[in-house]
Amino acid sequence: MSAPLNLMAPDVRANPYPLYAELRRRPVCQVEPGGMWAVSRHDDVVAVLKDTRRFSSAGLGRSFLPPWLERNPVAASLVMKDPPEHTRLRGLVSRAFSGAALQRLEAQVRAIAEELAEAVVRQQEVDFVAAFSLRLPVRVLSLLFGLEPELWPRMRVWADDLLSIPASHPTPERREEIRQSLEEMERCFQALLASRRAAPGEDLVSELLGAEGLTDDERMSFLFSLLPAGFETTAHLLSNTVLVLTRHPREAERVIAEPRLIPRLIEEVLRYEPPAQSSLRLVTEDTEVGGVRVPRGALVAVLLGSAMRDEQRYPEADRFDLDREGQGHLPFGHGIHFCLGAQLARMEARLGLEALLARIRGVSLTRQEVSWSQSYIARGPLRLPVRFEPRADDFHTQPPRG
Numbered sequence: 418m419s420a421p422l423n424l425m426a427p428d429v430r431a432n433p434y435p436l437y438a439e440l441r442r443r444p445v446c447q448v449e450p451g452g453m454w455a456v457s458r459h460d461d462v463v464a465v466l467k468d469t470r471r472f473s474s475a476g477l478g479r480s481f482l483p484p485w486l487e488r489n490p491v492a493a494s495l496v497m498k499d500p501p502e503h504t505r506l507r508g509l510v511s512r513a514f515s516g517a518a519l520q521r522l523e524a525q526v527r528a529i530a531e532e533l534a535e536a537v538v539r540q541q542e543v544d545f546v547a548a549f550s551l552r553l554p555v556r557v558l559s560l561l562f563g564l565e566p567e568l569w570p571r572m573r574v575w576a577d578d579l580l581s582i583p584a585s586h587p588t589p590e591r592r593e594e595i596r597q598s599l600e601e602m603e604r605c606f607q608a609l610l611a612s613r614r615a616a617p618g619e620d621l622v623s624e625l626l627g628a629e630g631l632t633d634d635e636r637m638s639f640l641f642s643l644l645p646a647g648f649e650t651t652a653h654l655l656s657n658t659v660l661v662l663t664r665h666p667r668e669a670e671r672v673i674a675e676p677r678l679i680p681r682l683i684e685e686v687l688r689y690e691p692p693a694q695s696s697l698r699l700v701t702e703d704t705e706v707g708g709v710r711v712p713r714g715a716l717v718a719v720l721l722g723s724a725m726r727d728e729q730r731y732p733e734a735d736r737f738d739l740d741r742e743g744q745g746h747l748p749f750g751h752g753i754h755f756c757l758g759a760q761l762a763r764m765e766a767r768l769g770l771e772a773l774l775a776r777i778r779g780v781s782l783t784r785q786e787v788s789w790s791q792s793y794i795a796r797g798p799l800r801l802p803v804r805f806e807p808r809a810d811d812f813h814t815q816p817p818r819g
């Protein structure tokens with residue numbers, strides 16, 4: 418008997434697309450880790466995400482609340498709820514992500530992007546992940562929350578600690594570190610809620626306080642959930658885009674010459690090398706997916722990264738094509754849990770890339786091998802050593818910013 422297909426095998430993490438192609442040729446089947454049921458074809462993925470009655474998001478929070486942790490507000494967050502609770506919560510929090518709220522942020526996000534782009538292009542050779550991709554979303558989330566600059570570095574630690582909870586078997590010391598990190602976050606967000614309650618502003622926290630019907634526990638859960646949801650994903654989108662440009666120099670030349678193609682570039686990267694590779698669902702009754710019976714209680718890996726390489730839906734799906742039409746919306750999920758931060762993420766990526774590409778003539782990798790994140794959910798390089806070729810005019814004429 419052949420070994421079960423494993424989403425966590427090192428060669429699969431380096432390049433999951435051949436395994437996805439293999440999965441799409443089979444009916445829905447079980448894979449490692451944990452004997453999850455892999456749903457890989459575009460139409461099956463959409464069908465599962467639409468059917469919230471048989472494929473539940475509830476219960477997924479359990480992995481964020483292992484027995485050694487007494488409390489974790491993330492475990493009760495929006496993305497882990499089903500209707501009717503999800504419907505109520507989403508109605509209350511979504512105003513904070515409206516077009517008007519984003520417009521208010523745009524000029525400030527652009528200023529952050531310009532500052533970071535200036536610094537990385539000046540250095541010429543950098544690890545793009547550390548110097549840019551991780552920094553931009555931390556600064557934007559801090560802006561959204563209204564966090565003081567001294568807390569910006571903590572934001573990154575908090576996000577890492579939260580994300581490490583489901584996958585890890587931490588040592589007692591590490592458990593204590595994570596507990597303290599969560600307590601620190603909670604104290605900090607309590608203080609933010611108190612200060613905005615006393616003096617409301619035009620920010621996310623004030624918006625959440627204005628939403629009548631939300632409890633403070635629900636506000637806390639929502640704020641907590643934005644770190645795993647909005648930080649690593651956006652960082653991976655920026656890194657994956659730069660990586661794709663280094664591997665497609667003709668397309669890189671085109672976008673540098675025609676910055677109006679940047680939104681197209683982002684959409685095609687979201688399809689071709691998506692930061693969110695999968696979602697998880699729990700099966701609530703014996704059911705059928707893609708003609709295969711799946712038992713109640715099974716865990717389903719909904720492979721977004723595979724659905725967007727499905728030839729039935731995207732001709733020449735393995736080709737990166739800036740002129741492709743109709744990429745669809747799967748990189749941000751589908752149905753009631755469609756990403757609340759999708760417009761914010763697209764805006765961050767657009768402003769980040771505009772600032773960067775305006776300053777360069779080209780970009781290349783200084784080391785060819787890439788080490789990828791070890792997760793079947795989020796995909797992006799851990800480091801990305803690149804060399805930027807600055808535009809002669811900008812490089813010599815612009816003074817460094819303080």
Ligand code: HEM
Pocket residue numbers: 474495496497507642643646647648650651654692693696697748749750751753754755756757758759761762
């Ligand atoms: C490129 C960046 C991003 C990607 C690829 C992404 C992807 C996703 C996906 C696939 C889902 C659906 C999960 C599911 O169905 O189980 C989701 C949900 C969500 N995302 Fe994002 N996301 C990104 C950025 C952000 C940002 C910047 C924020 C906010 C700061 C955010 C907040 C959320 C929230 C709150 C949900 C839950 C929505 C709900 O359950 O109704 N995301 N995201």
